[in-house]
Amino acid sequence: MDGLEKVLIVEDELHARTGLTELVASWGYRAEGAADGVEGLEKAVEWGPSIVVTDLKMPRMDGMELLHKIGMLPQRIAVVMLTAQGSIESAVEAMRMGAYDYIPKPVDPVRLKTILHNASDQREADVEMEVTRRQVRSAGRLGPLVGNSPQMMEVFSLIERVAPSNVSVLVTGESGTGKELVARALHELSARRLKPFVAVNCAAIPETLIESEIFGHEKGAFTGAQERRAGCFELAEEGTLLLDEIGEMPAATQAKLLRVLEDRKLRRLGSKVETPVDVRVVAATNKDPEQAVASGELRGDLYYRLNVFNIRMPTLREHLMDVSAIAEKLIDDMNERHNCTVAGLKDALIRRLEDYQWPGNVRELRNTIERAVILAGNGMLGIEHLPPNFGEPGSVPSSAGGRAPMTATGGSADAAAAASREVQRYLDEQNTVRVEVGTTVDEAERQLILKTLSSTHNNKTKAAEILGISAKTLQNKLKEYSNSSND
Known part of the structure; x- marks a missing residue:
């Protein structure tokens, strides 16, 4: 830890401001306090902190206005927003405006320390990002993505702007446009780049297993759970988790995901305790998310929580x-x-x-x-x-x-x-299905589905796309064939 890293605490409540300043200083930072947004802006200009931790509601100038004015300064300053219970929507709006992260009150010291550490690491990533920007301008490449068109340059610009933060990102676009590549670029250009990148296709996991796959389970949580198993969130700890085809996730699992995103704690299946997680979540869908919300496939509150920042991948x-x-x-x-x-x-x-x-x-x-x-x-x-x-x-x-x-x-x-x-x-x-005269429609359908699945090397998502059915329908058909063979 660089002992000269400067952190400014902007909090109108004296005891809270003093306590946070002393706590942050004990971690090796140079910490100072400011009583409101006006004083905070003055110190930001004169003292030049690399991180500002600010309360949301304050007299004279609130946290949102302070965030906006700090964003206009020439130096890059990471802003962490302190939010009271019930103001998560304001925190999400702050992240849309460029806040690095937010933390609810009362402040969890472990979480705050992690956020400050990641924000400090981001300074090093900023140097690498500037090199990347030059490469983008000269070669038309950003990580695994390629293109010189205005459409791809817009995608590159959005990725560059959002990658340094911890904000959730929703990537939309038709199948095959490269949504996973966007998620990987976001990961590679962030301070999390040396940590795991985990991708999970929500449509490819049976409904009965998806909660265990994502959140993990304890030994004995269900039949066949012979040992404790970490889920995708824990596997991606301090890294990035891509939830592909988020609209195919069951409603009950969506509700649990929303809770994890808001509290940053999860409970494994069969566990009585919550486990803190530090994961940047990127979600992707090939559907129109607003239509998915209207049809009930995607929870509206989860959509708004994931859609803090949206990147649309253009069709080729x-x-x-x-x-x-x-x-x-x-x-x-x-x-x-x-x-x-x-x-x-x-x-x-x-x-x-x-x-x-x-x-x-x-x-x-x-x-x-x-x-x-x-x-x-x-x-x-x-x-x-x-x-x-x-x-x-x-x-x-x-x-x-x-x-x-x-x-x-x-x-x-x-x-x-x-x-x-x-x-x-x-x-x-x-890739040809031959159907003899007299074959039933159900049998012809079965042959077509199994042949298509074989041609995609058991890639259920791709097979469903070729067949023009949903991944859930394909799963149900395969379960039906399996049950028939066991009868």
């Missing part, structure tokens, strides 16, 4: 100018994964890729590039490495994802095209 068809840059990045990834030496994209292929509308977004582009890299092996990718009839009216987008059984390692365009046709015949065979 909205920023087609980034297709070639993303494809080049994917080629580098696939060369390493498949031990290939593809050098880049031919101009004709770039034009074809930019003319396509990409209903599967970046995920579909990734599958297309992976397949092409495997087919080519080396040299430049051309149109001959695309799936047959790619981009033509009435053609079906490929979802092979590079699962071809053979590769071409160069040679003429005719040889590459022949190899492409051979691979496609194999893929068509693998």
Whole structure:
């Protein structure tokens, strides 16, 4: 801990101000107090603290106005808001305005110490972030994200602004747009970057297990619970937790999640005690969250708690100018994964890729590039490495994802095209459901679901998207088939 780190306590109640100042000083900080927002602003300008801990309601100038004025100062100051019971909405609004974090009264010393420690670490992250900003301007990249379009630059800007804070973020956008990459970028650009990043798909966990997976359980909490198990929150301690497809989470679990977000304490299944947690939560959904709230799939209070900051990922068809840059990045990834030496994209292929509308977004582009890299092996990718009839009216987008059984390692365009046709015949065979005359509708449906699940390598989320049903419906169908086989 840097003993010269300055912390300013702004609190109109004398005893509370004196107690907090002495407590913070005992942790190795240089701490001073101010009696209200006016005095606090004066000391912020003259003394230059790196952190300000301020009460929300004060005479002359309240905490919200102080936060706004501190945000206008040239130096970067982390503001932590003290809130009384019942003013959580004000705290959330403060975080929207740029507060680093908030802590309810009476102040929990352990939590305050953790917040100050993280805010101090953020100063180091700020230096790295400025380097990253320069890289973004010159190369169009931010962590795992790629793009030079205005749409992606807006996403980069939002990530840069919110990453240093502990505020919850809701990432929205169609499937395949890269919502998890946004969460990873937020993590990598925060003071939590050296701590765990944990991602959990709420739609992929059976309803009976999701609460245990997220919050953990004690030994004997339910049948089969033979030992204590930490949930995703505890696994992500001091790091970042991504809750993907949050709208698929059961209502009872949503209520418990809301409690954890507000109190920052959780209770494992079967436990009688609460465990403090320090986790930054990022939620993602491919649905319109307001429609999900209206339909009852997503609790309104949870939505407003998660939606402190919203980042919408554009569809790929909205920023087609980034297709070639993303494809080049994917080629580098696939060369390493498949031990290939593809050098880049031919101009004709770039034009074809930019003319396509990409209903599967970046995920579909990734599958297309992976397949092409495997087919080519080396040299430049051309149109001959695309799936047959790619981009033509009435053609079906490929979802092979590079699962071809053979590769071409160069040679003429005719040889590459022949190899492409051979691979496609194999893929068509693998992804075809044959239904005999007399087969019942239920049996045909079962075959279609199981074949689709097999083609996605048991990825239930992707299978549900292909089938056009919800992940919950797919889970129910699979449970029904399992029960039938056991009868």
